Amino acid sequence: MESSHKHNGEEGNRMMKNSIEKEQHELGLMRTFVESQDPTSKEVDDKTLRRFLRARDLNVDKASAMFLKYLKWKRTFIPNGFISESEISNELAQKKMFLQGHDKEGRPIGVAFGAKHFPNKAKGGLDEFKRFVVYVIEKMCSRMPGDQEKFTAIADVQGWGYSNCDIRAYLGALSILQDCYPERLGKLYLVHVPYIFMTAWKIIYPFIDNNTKNKIVFVDNKKLTSTLLETIDESQLPEIYGGKLALVPIEEDS
Template sequence: QVQSAPVWQSSVGYPLAARRPDRWAIVAHGRRATVINTASKTGDTVLSAVAEAVVSKEAGELRQRIGALAEERGVHFSEADLGRFLRMAKYDVDRAAQTATDYVQWRTTPQYGVESIDHIDVANVANEMRLGKAYVMPVLSPEGRPIIIFHARLHEPTAPTYDADEAMRFIIYTMDQGVAKMQPGVTQMDFVLDLKGMGMGNVDYAFIKQFIGVLLNRYPERLGRALLLHSPMFFHACWPIIKKMLNPETAEKFIFASSPEDLAQYIPLDRLPASVGGTSNFVISTAWPPTPLM
């Protein structure tokens, strides 16, 4: 919970906002409160910065609750990871522990178990990878977040070679590539969802619902923003259906952009490929075998 309030002095006696109380806020997290500068752009998000800076009682309790299973299954939780699960659960330790437990069990299942991208068998996502419909850019957003591009027109659920499980494994693989590019202190990634050229045949509600479930429950608090580019007229009738699958906090992170100029408000065009109106000379390779992530 974030509450803006005039803060005249920190707990250690430093004057903070005698002239600009609007720039400061009290952030309550569990039984603690931290004074932060809401105008700062150095962190990934205000709450993630707080979560990483403060080892709260709730984080310690969460680690104690899930530690044995996580160690047994070989799944590592950093302090930032604990913070993500706690923020998702609004610092309800019981809910966070259940979601984290479910994550560990899901992460180590044969179907989607990929503890790191080094261990996934790329042959199991070969058809999806050859399409080039989703990939991680080699550069980062201004906030230091990995950028994932997704071309909706290349998602063809009626194609003879389409396999729903492979499609989901590939999305997981791609998001794991994004996580692998995160620098210390960064916990989120940005999506650019290119809707140009898509038709109703590309709208796959079953896949969308499954993906949203994975995003919310398996990658909690990983989404920085999702930019929806070049949405066709019919998609605006689809959006209310999709939006209902999201929680309100996540829905607010989806932003419609009608042009590359709109995109540039969030990500400079020289960090985006020409396929979405950017000026970067990066082109995703669909050659096989794939080029390792650098």
């Protein structure tokens, strides 16, 4: 019995080693190709390239195309390399995004309130909302410790109604998350989900890739605190969900 356990362990280790070597090999091929297409790729670290590679199941061609498209997008959409708060003032004024604490794996936690979002009728419109999404993701990434590459999000849709429904904005956010920040989302908890929200969800769902679908959890109201406590320590969980932390608006997070 002991020898079969040992054999299984060795087999597992061998497979793990092979898979790491394969990923490393594909990463080398990808780097050579993207650098030949866009010399600015040289400034990008292996970790970033690896996220694009994993998002396309180690398919070098698909991952390279995805990454080169991202570089082009970044140059046009974030010409300064970052989004300043003055560019997203209408979005920040809605006070719908909060950021504090880390889950048990060290992933920073963001909390978004769907009922505080109203379609942006101001001059910035959908583009300003997309800049806001980039600002939020970049802010969460900047709070990742050490080797952590993912964040955890809680989308609270309590009180959400048709006046909050903004399919173009949701699809815009999804596209940015999946196409420009692949493998950044660790887990997305949907909490206090009203029945009416499911009408919007049915429209959005087909656009969510399988990798992302696997990270989405609809939380039962009756098990809200216990479900969140499985991955978030009480000291890091917002007070409104039975934890100990007060919510901090994202722009006030240092």
